[in-house]
Amino acid sequence: MKHVFTLIILLFLSQFSNAQQNTNLVFFSEQGQQFYIILNGIQQNANPETNVRVTNLIQPYYKVKVKFADGITPDIDKTLNFNAGTETTYAIRSSNKGEIVLRWMSEVPIAQAPRPMAGQNVIVYHSTPISTTTQTTVISNTTTNPGTSDQMNVGINVNDPTTGGANINMNINVNETGMNTQTQSTTTTYSTTTTTTSGNTGTVGTVQNGYVMPGYNGNVGCNGYPMDEARFNEVVKSIEAKSFDDSRLTMAKQVINTNCMTSNQVKRLMLLFSFEDTRLDLAKYAYGYTYDIGNYYQLNDAFTFESSIDELNTYTSGFRR
Structure with missing residues:
Protein backbone atom coordinates (compact mmCIF):
# COMPACT_ATOMS: atom_id res chain seq x y z
CA MET A 1 0.00 0.00 0.00
CA LYS A 2 2.85 2.33 0.86
CA HIS A 3 4.46 1.69 -2.55
CA VAL A 4 1.21 2.50 -4.34
CA PHE A 5 0.84 5.73 -2.41
CA THR A 6 4.42 6.71 -3.23
CA LEU A 7 3.86 5.98 -6.91
CA ILE A 8 0.74 8.17 -6.98
CA ILE A 9 2.64 11.05 -5.38
CA LEU A 10 5.47 10.75 -7.90
CA LEU A 11 3.05 10.74 -10.83
CA PHE A 12 1.29 13.78 -9.45
CA LEU A 13 4.56 15.67 -8.98
CA SER A 14 5.63 14.72 -12.50
CA GLN A 15 2.41 16.03 -14.02
CA PHE A 16 2.62 19.18 -11.90
CA SER A 17 6.20 19.76 -13.00
CA ASN A 18 5.28 19.39 -16.67
CA ALA A 19 2.34 21.74 -16.24
CA GLN A 20 4.68 24.44 -14.90
CA GLN A 21 7.00 24.35 -17.91
CA ASN A 22 6.67 27.48 -19.99
CA THR A 23 7.18 27.61 -23.73
CA ASN A 24 8.49 30.26 -26.12
CA LEU A 25 7.42 30.82 -29.72
CA VAL A 26 9.53 32.69 -32.28
CA PHE A 27 8.11 34.02 -35.55
CA PHE A 28 10.20 35.65 -38.26
CA SER A 29 9.70 36.69 -41.86
CA GLU A 30 12.31 35.49 -44.35
CA GLN A 31 11.36 38.30 -46.76
CA GLY A 32 11.28 41.07 -44.14
CA GLN A 33 7.49 41.56 -44.08
CA GLN A 34 6.17 43.29 -40.98
CA PHE A 35 3.38 41.51 -39.13
CA TYR A 36 1.31 41.23 -35.95
CA ILE A 37 1.01 38.00 -33.95
CA ILE A 38 -2.45 37.18 -32.57
CA LEU A 39 -2.65 34.21 -30.18
CA ASN A 40 -6.09 32.86 -29.22
CA GLY A 41 -7.62 36.10 -30.48
CA ILE A 42 -5.31 38.43 -28.49
CA GLN A 43 -2.84 40.64 -30.35
CA GLN A 44 0.62 40.34 -28.77
CA ASN A 45 2.83 43.00 -30.40
CA ALA A 46 1.60 46.60 -30.42
CA ASN A 47 3.69 47.53 -33.47
CA PRO A 48 4.34 45.46 -36.61
CA GLU A 49 7.67 43.62 -36.54
CA THR A 50 9.69 41.24 -38.72
CA ASN A 51 10.84 39.06 -35.81
CA VAL A 52 8.74 38.39 -32.69
CA ARG A 53 9.44 36.14 -29.70
CA VAL A 54 6.51 35.41 -27.34
CA THR A 55 7.52 33.93 -23.98
CA ASN A 56 5.82 32.33 -20.95
CA LEU A 57 3.24 30.31 -22.89
CA ILE A 58 1.65 27.61 -20.72
CA GLN A 59 -0.83 25.83 -23.00
CA PRO A 60 0.16 22.90 -25.26
CA TYR A 61 -1.36 24.54 -28.34
CA TYR A 62 -2.55 27.97 -29.52
CA LYS A 63 -4.50 29.30 -32.45
CA VAL A 64 -2.29 31.85 -34.19
CA LYS A 65 -3.13 34.51 -36.73
CA VAL A 66 -0.36 36.31 -38.58
CA LYS A 67 -1.68 39.69 -39.74
CA PHE A 68 0.51 41.59 -42.18
CA ALA A 69 0.98 45.34 -41.91
CA ASP A 70 0.86 45.97 -45.66
CA GLY A 71 -2.89 45.31 -45.74
CA ILE A 72 -2.45 43.28 -48.94
CA THR A 73 -0.93 39.95 -47.93
CA PRO A 74 -3.66 37.54 -46.73
CA ASP A 75 -3.67 36.62 -43.04
CA ILE A 76 -2.31 33.25 -41.99
CA ASP A 77 -4.46 31.19 -39.60
CA LYS A 78 -3.03 28.08 -38.02
CA THR A 79 -3.20 25.94 -34.87
CA LEU A 80 0.25 25.37 -33.36
CA ASN A 81 1.16 22.34 -31.27
CA PHE A 82 4.49 22.15 -29.46
CA ASN A 83 6.24 20.47 -26.53
CA ALA A 84 6.31 22.06 -23.08
CA GLY A 85 9.55 23.64 -21.91
CA THR A 86 10.81 24.35 -25.43
CA GLU A 87 11.41 27.28 -27.75
CA THR A 88 9.88 26.61 -31.15
CA THR A 89 10.70 28.73 -34.21
CA TYR A 90 8.36 29.28 -37.18
CA ALA A 91 9.32 30.94 -40.47
CA ILE A 92 7.01 33.04 -42.63
CA ARG A 93 8.00 32.25 -46.19
CA SER A 94 6.77 31.79 -49.76
CA SER A 95 5.66 28.29 -50.75
CA ASN A 96 6.36 26.67 -54.11
CA LYS A 97 2.96 27.96 -55.22
CA GLY A 98 3.89 31.53 -54.34
CA GLU A 99 1.67 31.66 -51.23
CA ILE A 100 2.86 33.13 -47.93
CA VAL A 101 2.81 30.31 -45.35
CA LEU A 102 3.91 29.60 -41.79
CA ARG A 103 6.40 26.73 -41.50
CA TRP A 104 7.98 24.97 -38.50
CA MET A 105 11.74 25.54 -38.42
CA SER A 106 13.24 24.19 -35.20
CA GLU A 107 12.68 23.36 -31.55
CA VAL A 108 15.16 23.42 -28.66
CA PRO A 109 14.82 23.15 -24.86
CA ILE A 110 14.35 26.50 -23.13
CA ALA A 111 17.70 26.08 -21.36
CA GLN A 112 19.44 25.86 -24.75
CA ALA A 113 17.50 28.68 -26.41
CA PRO A 114 19.74 31.45 -27.82
CA ARG A 115 19.68 34.94 -26.44
CA PRO A 116 17.41 37.46 -28.18
CA MET A 117 18.78 38.66 -31.51
CA ALA A 118 19.24 42.26 -32.57
CA GLY A 119 15.94 43.74 -33.72
CA GLN A 120 13.89 40.93 -32.17
CA ASN A 121 10.77 42.05 -30.31
CA VAL A 122 10.42 40.03 -27.07
CA ILE A 123 6.93 39.85 -25.54
CA VAL A 124 5.70 38.15 -22.38
CA TYR A 125 2.41 36.49 -23.37
CA HIS A 126 -0.67 38.38 -22.22
CA SER A 127 -4.31 37.30 -22.42
CA THR A 128 -5.88 40.77 -22.27
CA PRO A 129 -6.39 42.96 -25.35
CA ILE A 130 -4.26 45.96 -26.23
CA SER A 131 -6.12 49.09 -25.07
CA THR A 195 -1.53 52.39 -27.19
CA THR A 196 -0.91 50.48 -23.98
CA THR A 197 -0.08 46.79 -23.97
CA SER A 198 -0.82 44.81 -20.83
CA GLY A 199 2.33 42.75 -21.13
CA ASN A 200 6.09 43.20 -20.98
CA THR A 201 7.47 44.09 -24.38
CA GLY A 202 10.84 45.25 -25.57
CA THR A 203 12.73 45.65 -28.81
CA VAL A 204 16.08 43.99 -28.60
CA GLY A 205 18.46 46.20 -30.52
CA THR A 206 20.05 48.38 -27.85
CA VAL A 207 21.02 45.40 -25.72
CA GLN A 208 24.68 45.62 -24.80
CA ASN A 209 26.60 42.56 -25.84
CA GLY A 210 28.58 41.16 -22.91
CA TYR A 211 30.66 38.73 -24.99
CA VAL A 212 34.12 39.72 -26.20
CA MET A 213 35.96 37.31 -28.50
CA PRO A 214 39.60 36.98 -27.40
CA GLY A 215 41.96 38.60 -29.87
CA TYR A 216 39.17 40.01 -32.07
CA ASN A 217 38.54 43.77 -32.42
CA GLY A 218 36.59 43.89 -35.69
CA ASN A 219 32.93 44.44 -36.56
CA VAL A 220 30.27 42.31 -34.87
CA GLY A 221 27.47 40.79 -36.92
CA CYS A 222 25.17 39.35 -34.24
CA ASN A 223 24.42 40.12 -30.60
CA GLY A 224 24.77 37.47 -27.93
CA TYR A 225 27.21 34.65 -27.30
CA PRO A 226 28.32 32.45 -30.20
CA MET A 227 27.37 28.78 -29.96
CA ASP A 228 29.72 26.92 -27.61
CA GLU A 229 31.94 24.26 -29.15
CA ALA A 230 30.36 21.31 -27.33
CA ARG A 231 26.91 22.12 -28.66
CA PHE A 232 28.29 22.95 -32.10
CA ASN A 233 29.98 19.56 -32.31
CA GLU A 234 26.62 17.92 -31.56
CA VAL A 235 25.06 19.95 -34.38
CA VAL A 236 27.78 18.79 -36.78
CA LYS A 237 27.11 15.15 -35.88
CA SER A 238 23.38 15.61 -36.45
CA ILE A 239 23.95 17.20 -39.87
CA GLU A 240 26.43 14.52 -40.87
CA ALA A 241 23.83 11.87 -40.05
CA LYS A 242 21.61 13.16 -42.88
CA SER A 243 21.96 11.29 -46.16
CA PHE A 244 21.27 14.11 -48.65
CA ASP A 245 22.74 17.58 -49.09
CA ASP A 246 19.26 19.14 -49.24
CA SER A 247 18.39 17.76 -45.81
CA ARG A 248 21.77 18.81 -44.44
CA LEU A 249 21.35 22.34 -45.79
CA THR A 250 17.88 22.68 -44.27
CA MET A 251 19.13 21.60 -40.85
CA ALA A 252 22.19 23.85 -41.06
CA LYS A 253 20.03 26.88 -41.84
CA GLN A 254 17.68 26.02 -38.96
CA VAL A 255 20.61 26.02 -36.57
CA ILE A 256 22.11 29.22 -37.99
CA ASN A 257 18.77 31.02 -37.91
CA THR A 258 18.41 30.61 -34.13
CA ASN A 259 22.03 31.07 -33.05
CA CYS A 260 25.00 33.41 -33.19
CA MET A 261 27.90 31.74 -35.00
CA THR A 262 31.62 32.31 -35.46
CA SER A 263 33.31 32.47 -38.87
CA ASN A 264 35.19 29.28 -38.10
CA GLN A 265 31.94 27.47 -37.27
CA VAL A 266 30.37 28.61 -40.54
CA LYS A 267 33.42 27.37 -42.43
CA ARG A 268 33.18 23.97 -40.73
CA LEU A 269 29.51 23.74 -41.71
CA MET A 270 30.38 24.60 -45.31
CA LEU A 271 32.91 21.76 -45.46
CA LEU A 272 30.11 19.29 -44.69
CA PHE A 273 28.84 19.84 -48.24
CA SER A 274 30.31 18.56 -51.47
CA PHE A 275 28.96 21.08 -53.98
CA GLU A 276 30.40 24.57 -54.41
CA ASP A 277 26.97 26.15 -54.96
CA THR A 278 25.67 24.72 -51.67
CA ARG A 279 28.68 26.04 -49.77
CA LEU A 280 28.19 29.48 -51.30
CA ASP A 281 24.48 29.45 -50.45
CA LEU A 282 25.26 28.60 -46.83
CA ALA A 283 27.99 31.24 -46.57
CA LYS A 284 25.58 33.94 -47.77
CA TYR A 285 22.81 32.80 -45.43
CA ALA A 286 25.08 32.68 -42.36
CA TYR A 287 26.64 36.13 -42.78
CA GLY A 288 23.89 37.95 -40.88
CA TYR A 289 24.17 35.47 -38.00
CA THR A 290 27.95 35.56 -37.57
CA TYR A 291 29.69 37.31 -34.67
CA ASP A 292 33.19 37.97 -36.06
CA ILE A 293 32.30 39.07 -39.58
CA GLY A 294 35.76 40.64 -39.84
CA ASN A 295 37.09 37.08 -40.06
CA TYR A 296 34.71 36.07 -42.83
CA TYR A 297 37.60 36.00 -45.29
CA GLN A 298 38.56 32.66 -43.69
CA LEU A 299 35.66 31.07 -45.58
CA ASN A 300 37.54 31.60 -48.85
CA ASP A 301 39.57 28.45 -48.15
CA ALA A 302 36.36 26.39 -48.42
CA PHE A 303 35.89 27.37 -52.08
CA THR A 304 37.48 25.81 -55.14
CA PHE A 305 36.71 28.59 -57.63
CA GLU A 306 37.68 32.25 -57.46
CA SER A 307 34.26 33.17 -58.86
CA SER A 308 32.62 31.87 -55.68
CA ILE A 309 34.90 34.06 -53.56
CA ASP A 310 34.09 37.08 -55.70
CA GLU A 311 30.36 36.41 -55.47
CA LEU A 312 30.52 36.10 -51.67
CA ASN A 313 32.52 39.32 -51.38
CA THR A 314 29.96 41.14 -53.52
CA TYR A 315 27.16 39.82 -51.33
CA THR A 316 28.77 40.77 -48.01
CA SER A 317 29.75 44.22 -49.30
CA GLY A 318 26.13 45.01 -50.18
CA PHE A 319 24.58 43.29 -47.14
CA ARG A 320 22.01 45.40 -45.29
CA ARG A 321 20.48 44.41 -41.96
Whole structure:
Protein backbone atom coordinates (compact mmCIF):
# COMPACT_ATOMS: atom_id res chain seq x y z
CA MET A 1 0.00 0.00 0.00
CA LYS A 2 2.85 2.33 0.86
CA HIS A 3 4.46 1.69 -2.55
CA VAL A 4 1.21 2.50 -4.34
CA PHE A 5 0.84 5.73 -2.41
CA THR A 6 4.42 6.71 -3.23
CA LEU A 7 3.86 5.98 -6.91
CA ILE A 8 0.74 8.17 -6.98
CA ILE A 9 2.64 11.05 -5.38
CA LEU A 10 5.47 10.75 -7.90
CA LEU A 11 3.05 10.74 -10.83
CA PHE A 12 1.29 13.78 -9.45
CA LEU A 13 4.56 15.67 -8.98
CA SER A 14 5.63 14.72 -12.50
CA GLN A 15 2.41 16.03 -14.02
CA PHE A 16 2.62 19.18 -11.90
CA SER A 17 6.20 19.76 -13.00
CA ASN A 18 5.28 19.39 -16.67
CA ALA A 19 2.34 21.74 -16.24
CA GLN A 20 4.68 24.44 -14.90
CA GLN A 21 7.00 24.35 -17.91
CA ASN A 22 6.67 27.48 -19.99
CA THR A 23 7.18 27.61 -23.73
CA ASN A 24 8.49 30.26 -26.12
CA LEU A 25 7.42 30.82 -29.72
CA VAL A 26 9.53 32.69 -32.28
CA PHE A 27 8.11 34.02 -35.55
CA PHE A 28 10.20 35.65 -38.26
CA SER A 29 9.70 36.69 -41.86
CA GLU A 30 12.31 35.49 -44.35
CA GLN A 31 11.36 38.30 -46.76
CA GLY A 32 11.28 41.07 -44.14
CA GLN A 33 7.49 41.56 -44.08
CA GLN A 34 6.17 43.29 -40.98
CA PHE A 35 3.38 41.51 -39.13
CA TYR A 36 1.31 41.23 -35.95
CA ILE A 37 1.01 38.00 -33.95
CA ILE A 38 -2.45 37.18 -32.57
CA LEU A 39 -2.65 34.21 -30.18
CA ASN A 40 -6.09 32.86 -29.22
CA GLY A 41 -7.62 36.10 -30.48
CA ILE A 42 -5.31 38.43 -28.49
CA GLN A 43 -2.84 40.64 -30.35
CA GLN A 44 0.62 40.34 -28.77
CA ASN A 45 2.83 43.00 -30.40
CA ALA A 46 1.60 46.60 -30.42
CA ASN A 47 3.69 47.53 -33.47
CA PRO A 48 4.34 45.46 -36.61
CA GLU A 49 7.67 43.62 -36.54
CA THR A 50 9.69 41.24 -38.72
CA ASN A 51 10.84 39.06 -35.81
CA VAL A 52 8.74 38.39 -32.69
CA ARG A 53 9.44 36.14 -29.70
CA VAL A 54 6.51 35.41 -27.34
CA THR A 55 7.52 33.93 -23.98
CA ASN A 56 5.82 32.33 -20.95
CA LEU A 57 3.24 30.31 -22.89
CA ILE A 58 1.65 27.61 -20.72
CA GLN A 59 -0.83 25.83 -23.00
CA PRO A 60 0.16 22.90 -25.26
CA TYR A 61 -1.36 24.54 -28.34
CA TYR A 62 -2.55 27.97 -29.52
CA LYS A 63 -4.50 29.30 -32.45
CA VAL A 64 -2.29 31.85 -34.19
CA LYS A 65 -3.13 34.51 -36.73
CA VAL A 66 -0.36 36.31 -38.58
CA LYS A 67 -1.68 39.69 -39.74
CA PHE A 68 0.51 41.59 -42.18
CA ALA A 69 0.98 45.34 -41.91
CA ASP A 70 0.86 45.97 -45.66
CA GLY A 71 -2.89 45.31 -45.74
CA ILE A 72 -2.45 43.28 -48.94
CA THR A 73 -0.93 39.95 -47.93
CA PRO A 74 -3.66 37.54 -46.73
CA ASP A 75 -3.67 36.62 -43.04
CA ILE A 76 -2.31 33.25 -41.99
CA ASP A 77 -4.46 31.19 -39.60
CA LYS A 78 -3.03 28.08 -38.02
CA THR A 79 -3.20 25.94 -34.87
CA LEU A 80 0.25 25.37 -33.36
CA ASN A 81 1.16 22.34 -31.27
CA PHE A 82 4.49 22.15 -29.46
CA ASN A 83 6.24 20.47 -26.53
CA ALA A 84 6.31 22.06 -23.08
CA GLY A 85 9.55 23.64 -21.91
CA THR A 86 10.81 24.35 -25.43
CA GLU A 87 11.41 27.28 -27.75
CA THR A 88 9.88 26.61 -31.15
CA THR A 89 10.70 28.73 -34.21
CA TYR A 90 8.36 29.28 -37.18
CA ALA A 91 9.32 30.94 -40.47
CA ILE A 92 7.01 33.04 -42.63
CA ARG A 93 8.00 32.25 -46.19
CA SER A 94 6.77 31.79 -49.76
CA SER A 95 5.66 28.29 -50.75
CA ASN A 96 6.36 26.67 -54.11
CA LYS A 97 2.96 27.96 -55.22
CA GLY A 98 3.89 31.53 -54.34
CA GLU A 99 1.67 31.66 -51.23
CA ILE A 100 2.86 33.13 -47.93
CA VAL A 101 2.81 30.31 -45.35
CA LEU A 102 3.91 29.60 -41.79
CA ARG A 103 6.40 26.73 -41.50
CA TRP A 104 7.98 24.97 -38.50
CA MET A 105 11.74 25.54 -38.42
CA SER A 106 13.24 24.19 -35.20
CA GLU A 107 12.68 23.36 -31.55
CA VAL A 108 15.16 23.42 -28.66
CA PRO A 109 14.82 23.15 -24.86
CA ILE A 110 14.35 26.50 -23.13
CA ALA A 111 17.70 26.08 -21.36
CA GLN A 112 19.44 25.86 -24.75
CA ALA A 113 17.50 28.68 -26.41
CA PRO A 114 19.74 31.45 -27.82
CA ARG A 115 19.68 34.94 -26.44
CA PRO A 116 17.41 37.46 -28.18
CA MET A 117 18.78 38.66 -31.51
CA ALA A 118 19.24 42.26 -32.57
CA GLY A 119 15.94 43.74 -33.72
CA GLN A 120 13.89 40.93 -32.17
CA ASN A 121 10.77 42.05 -30.31
CA VAL A 122 10.42 40.03 -27.07
CA ILE A 123 6.93 39.85 -25.54
CA VAL A 124 5.70 38.15 -22.38
CA TYR A 125 2.41 36.49 -23.37
CA HIS A 126 -0.67 38.38 -22.22
CA SER A 127 -4.31 37.30 -22.42
CA THR A 128 -5.88 40.77 -22.27
CA PRO A 129 -6.39 42.96 -25.35
CA ILE A 130 -4.26 45.96 -26.23
CA SER A 131 -6.12 49.09 -25.07
CA THR A 132 -6.33 52.29 -27.11
CA THR A 133 -7.11 55.79 -25.77
CA THR A 134 -8.03 58.64 -28.12
CA GLN A 135 -7.68 62.30 -27.05
CA THR A 136 -9.19 65.16 -29.03
CA THR A 137 -7.97 68.78 -28.95
CA VAL A 138 -10.24 71.60 -30.23
CA ILE A 139 -8.59 74.76 -31.62
CA SER A 140 -10.58 77.96 -32.41
CA ASN A 141 -9.53 80.56 -35.01
CA THR A 142 -10.73 84.19 -34.65
CA THR A 143 -11.46 86.74 -37.43
CA THR A 144 -11.89 90.47 -36.58
CA ASN A 145 -13.82 92.95 -38.76
CA PRO A 146 -14.17 96.73 -38.14
CA GLY A 147 -17.67 98.14 -37.35
CA THR A 148 -19.61 100.57 -35.11
CA SER A 149 -19.75 98.49 -31.95
CA ASP A 150 -17.43 96.11 -30.13
CA GLN A 151 -18.67 92.59 -29.50
CA MET A 152 -16.35 89.73 -28.48
CA ASN A 153 -17.48 86.09 -28.18
CA VAL A 154 -15.10 83.46 -26.85
CA GLY A 155 -16.18 79.80 -26.94
CA ILE A 156 -14.27 76.98 -25.29
CA ASN A 157 -15.31 73.36 -25.75
CA VAL A 158 -13.43 70.57 -23.95
CA ASN A 159 -14.26 66.94 -24.69
CA ASP A 160 -12.62 64.50 -22.28
CA PRO A 161 -12.97 60.82 -23.31
CA THR A 162 -11.60 59.61 -19.98
CA THR A 163 -14.66 60.98 -18.13
CA GLY A 164 -17.18 59.48 -20.50
CA GLY A 165 -17.25 62.38 -22.94
CA ALA A 166 -18.28 65.18 -20.53
CA ASN A 167 -18.54 68.64 -22.21
CA ILE A 168 -17.59 72.00 -20.64
CA ASN A 169 -18.81 75.14 -22.45
CA MET A 170 -17.95 78.76 -21.55
CA ASN A 171 -19.03 81.96 -23.42
CA ILE A 172 -17.87 85.54 -22.72
CA ASN A 173 -19.68 88.51 -24.36
CA VAL A 174 -18.35 92.11 -24.21
CA ASN A 175 -20.27 95.00 -25.91
CA GLU A 176 -18.86 98.50 -26.31
CA THR A 177 -19.57 101.41 -28.61
CA GLY A 178 -17.07 102.08 -31.37
CA MET A 179 -15.35 99.32 -33.28
CA ASN A 180 -17.32 96.17 -34.16
CA THR A 181 -15.34 92.97 -33.51
CA GLN A 182 -16.84 89.61 -34.43
CA THR A 183 -15.26 86.32 -33.46
CA GLN A 184 -15.90 83.36 -35.73
CA SER A 185 -14.82 79.97 -34.47
CA THR A 186 -13.49 77.23 -36.71
CA THR A 187 -12.90 73.89 -35.08
CA THR A 188 -9.95 71.73 -36.06
CA THR A 189 -9.68 68.29 -34.48
CA TYR A 190 -6.43 66.44 -33.93
CA SER A 191 -6.51 62.85 -32.69
CA THR A 192 -3.69 61.37 -30.69
CA THR A 193 -3.78 57.63 -30.06
CA THR A 194 -1.89 56.15 -27.15
CA THR A 195 -1.53 52.39 -27.19
CA THR A 196 -0.91 50.48 -23.98
CA THR A 197 -0.08 46.79 -23.97
CA SER A 198 -0.82 44.81 -20.83
CA GLY A 199 2.33 42.75 -21.13
CA ASN A 200 6.09 43.20 -20.98
CA THR A 201 7.47 44.09 -24.38
CA GLY A 202 10.84 45.25 -25.57
CA THR A 203 12.73 45.65 -28.81
CA VAL A 204 16.08 43.99 -28.60
CA GLY A 205 18.46 46.20 -30.52
CA THR A 206 20.05 48.38 -27.85
CA VAL A 207 21.02 45.40 -25.72
CA GLN A 208 24.68 45.62 -24.80
CA ASN A 209 26.60 42.56 -25.84
CA GLY A 210 28.58 41.16 -22.91
CA TYR A 211 30.66 38.73 -24.99
CA VAL A 212 34.12 39.72 -26.20
CA MET A 213 35.96 37.31 -28.50
CA PRO A 214 39.60 36.98 -27.40
CA GLY A 215 41.96 38.60 -29.87
CA TYR A 216 39.17 40.01 -32.07
CA ASN A 217 38.54 43.77 -32.42
CA GLY A 218 36.59 43.89 -35.69
CA ASN A 219 32.93 44.44 -36.56
CA VAL A 220 30.27 42.31 -34.87
CA GLY A 221 27.47 40.79 -36.92
CA CYS A 222 25.17 39.35 -34.24
CA ASN A 223 24.42 40.12 -30.60
CA GLY A 224 24.77 37.47 -27.93
CA TYR A 225 27.21 34.65 -27.30
CA PRO A 226 28.32 32.45 -30.20
CA MET A 227 27.37 28.78 -29.96
CA ASP A 228 29.72 26.92 -27.61
CA GLU A 229 31.94 24.26 -29.15
CA ALA A 230 30.36 21.31 -27.33
CA ARG A 231 26.91 22.12 -28.66
CA PHE A 232 28.29 22.95 -32.10
CA ASN A 233 29.98 19.56 -32.31
CA GLU A 234 26.62 17.92 -31.56
CA VAL A 235 25.06 19.95 -34.38
CA VAL A 236 27.78 18.79 -36.78
CA LYS A 237 27.11 15.15 -35.88
CA SER A 238 23.38 15.61 -36.45
CA ILE A 239 23.95 17.20 -39.87
CA GLU A 240 26.43 14.52 -40.87
CA ALA A 241 23.83 11.87 -40.05
CA LYS A 242 21.61 13.16 -42.88
CA SER A 243 21.96 11.29 -46.16
CA PHE A 244 21.27 14.11 -48.65
CA ASP A 245 22.74 17.58 -49.09
CA ASP A 246 19.26 19.14 -49.24
CA SER A 247 18.39 17.76 -45.81
CA ARG A 248 21.77 18.81 -44.44
CA LEU A 249 21.35 22.34 -45.79
CA THR A 250 17.88 22.68 -44.27
CA MET A 251 19.13 21.60 -40.85
CA ALA A 252 22.19 23.85 -41.06
CA LYS A 253 20.03 26.88 -41.84
CA GLN A 254 17.68 26.02 -38.96
CA VAL A 255 20.61 26.02 -36.57
CA ILE A 256 22.11 29.22 -37.99
CA ASN A 257 18.77 31.02 -37.91
CA THR A 258 18.41 30.61 -34.13
CA ASN A 259 22.03 31.07 -33.05
CA CYS A 260 25.00 33.41 -33.19
CA MET A 261 27.90 31.74 -35.00
CA THR A 262 31.62 32.31 -35.46
CA SER A 263 33.31 32.47 -38.87
CA ASN A 264 35.19 29.28 -38.10
CA GLN A 265 31.94 27.47 -37.27
CA VAL A 266 30.37 28.61 -40.54
CA LYS A 267 33.42 27.37 -42.43
CA ARG A 268 33.18 23.97 -40.73
CA LEU A 269 29.51 23.74 -41.71
CA MET A 270 30.38 24.60 -45.31
CA LEU A 271 32.91 21.76 -45.46
CA LEU A 272 30.11 19.29 -44.69
CA PHE A 273 28.84 19.84 -48.24
CA SER A 274 30.31 18.56 -51.47
CA PHE A 275 28.96 21.08 -53.98
CA GLU A 276 30.40 24.57 -54.41
CA ASP A 277 26.97 26.15 -54.96
CA THR A 278 25.67 24.72 -51.67
CA ARG A 279 28.68 26.04 -49.77
CA LEU A 280 28.19 29.48 -51.30
CA ASP A 281 24.48 29.45 -50.45
CA LEU A 282 25.26 28.60 -46.83
CA ALA A 283 27.99 31.24 -46.57
CA LYS A 284 25.58 33.94 -47.77
CA TYR A 285 22.81 32.80 -45.43
CA ALA A 286 25.08 32.68 -42.36
CA TYR A 287 26.64 36.13 -42.78
CA GLY A 288 23.89 37.95 -40.88
CA TYR A 289 24.17 35.47 -38.00
CA THR A 290 27.95 35.56 -37.57
CA TYR A 291 29.69 37.31 -34.67
CA ASP A 292 33.19 37.97 -36.06
CA ILE A 293 32.30 39.07 -39.58
CA GLY A 294 35.76 40.64 -39.84
CA ASN A 295 37.09 37.08 -40.06
CA TYR A 296 34.71 36.07 -42.83
CA TYR A 297 37.60 36.00 -45.29
CA GLN A 298 38.56 32.66 -43.69
CA LEU A 299 35.66 31.07 -45.58
CA ASN A 300 37.54 31.60 -48.85
CA ASP A 301 39.57 28.45 -48.15
CA ALA A 302 36.36 26.39 -48.42
CA PHE A 303 35.89 27.37 -52.08
CA THR A 304 37.48 25.81 -55.14
CA PHE A 305 36.71 28.59 -57.63
CA GLU A 306 37.68 32.25 -57.46
CA SER A 307 34.26 33.17 -58.86
CA SER A 308 32.62 31.87 -55.68
CA ILE A 309 34.90 34.06 -53.56
CA ASP A 310 34.09 37.08 -55.70
CA GLU A 311 30.36 36.41 -55.47
CA LEU A 312 30.52 36.10 -51.67
CA ASN A 313 32.52 39.32 -51.38
CA THR A 314 29.96 41.14 -53.52
CA TYR A 315 27.16 39.82 -51.33
CA THR A 316 28.77 40.77 -48.01
CA SER A 317 29.75 44.22 -49.30
CA GLY A 318 26.13 45.01 -50.18
CA PHE A 319 24.58 43.29 -47.14
CA ARG A 320 22.01 45.40 -45.29
CA ARG A 321 20.48 44.41 -41.96
